[in-house]
Amino acid sequence: MPSPILSEPIEEMLELVWTAQEDGLTPLDRDHLPQQLLCFLPHPIEADGHQPQETIDAMIRQGLLSGAGRTIELTDPGKALAREVVRRHRLTEVLLRNVLQVSEEAMESTACQVEHILNAEVTGAVCAFLGHPPTCPHGRGIPRGRCCEVTLKAVEPLIVPLAQLKIGEEARVAFIHTKRHQYLKRLSALGMAPGRRIRLRQKQPAVVIQVGETELALDPQAGQEILVRRI
Ligand SMILES: [Zn+2]
Ligand SMILES: [Zn+2]
Structure with missing residues (x-):
């Protein structure tokens, strides 16, 4: 060749x-x-x-x-x-x-x-x-x-929207894709940044994830906007 x-x-x-x-x-x-x-x-x-x-x-x-x-x-x-x-x-x-x-x-x-x-x-x-x-x-x-x-x-x-994880599944945040800039700011203030390890706790009625010791409730749209890499 x-x-x-x-x-x-x-x-x-x-x-x-x-x-x-x-x-x-x-x-x-x-x-x-x-x-x-x-x-x-x-x-x-x-x-x-x-x-x-x-x-x-x-x-x-x-x-x-x-x-x-x-x-x-x-x-x-x-x-x-x-x-x-x-x-x-x-x-x-x-x-x-x-x-x-x-x-x-x-x-x-x-x-x-x-x-x-x-x-x-x-x-x-x-x-x-x-x-x-x-x-x-x-x-x-x-x-x-x-x-x-x-x-x-x-x-x-490898990378899926957060909402596609199973309850209890762990993943790392790959990136956050949103046009809601204020929301993005709030998320990063809460520690949601690429590389962060999270666990999905609940999907309905709100998406609840565990980040470190804290549990965060997100709106359903965020379940699509946060892209995670399965572990
Ligand atoms: Zn390939
Ligand atoms: Zn083409």
């Missing part, structure tokens, strides 16, 4: 060809890359149809693409690398969109940058954190990683 240190244009092209393959568009005509997929290419290149040719030539030389005449397709090593790039990109999308709830535009641009800097260990951690999601916010499949195979039998997210 070639060195996994790839330039950004190569990673973008891997992603483009992978996505084209998903859409049944491969082999691709290298002179007419599908318009709808050009968003995968870095911006200066996107405007000009010619520059990808250099990237394509470099990839053919590195054995990532097979180029028969004017058509291109991923080789097996190319597929293996594309899989990783696509996986990082789509996991980042899930993280940004579903957990951090950033806007769609911010998601698109940030995912394209973040995918180049996540290493294998961080990618696995993000995947586990998200509960090994099968699809991205666009509904495209996220290639499975080794972490997903291990946990395939019991795919339960």
Whole structure:
């Protein structure tokens, strides 16, 4: 397998060809890359149809693409690398969109940058954190990683809303996701901060948790807003 240190244009092209393959568009005509997929290419290149040719030539030389005449397709090593790039990109999308709830535009641009800097260990951690999601916010499949195979039998997210714990179950606060800023302030004043160990005491009519020696009654919404990591 070639060195996994790839330039950004190569990673973008891997992603483009992978996505084209998903859409049944491969082999691709290298002179007419599908318009709808050009968003995968870095911006200066996107405007000009010619520059990808250099990237394509470099990839053919590195054995990532097979180029028969004017058509291109991923080789097996190319597929293996594309899989990783696509996986990082789509996991980042899930993280940004579903957990951090950033806007769609911010998601698109940030995912394209973040995918180049996540290493294998961080990618696995993000995947586990998200509960090994099968699809991205666009509904495209996220290639499975080794972490997903291990946990395939019991795919339960590591991080769940507080209200999903069983009575008596212990967990650590992972983060608090709320737009109620005053409420967040009050919670942190009560010691509810990431890393804090808590135990769920009661769900109805109020969510009651034990933090250290004290019991706290929270409103039902907080049961969804406080995300915890099961112990
Ligand atoms: Zn997506
Ligand atoms: Zn996974």
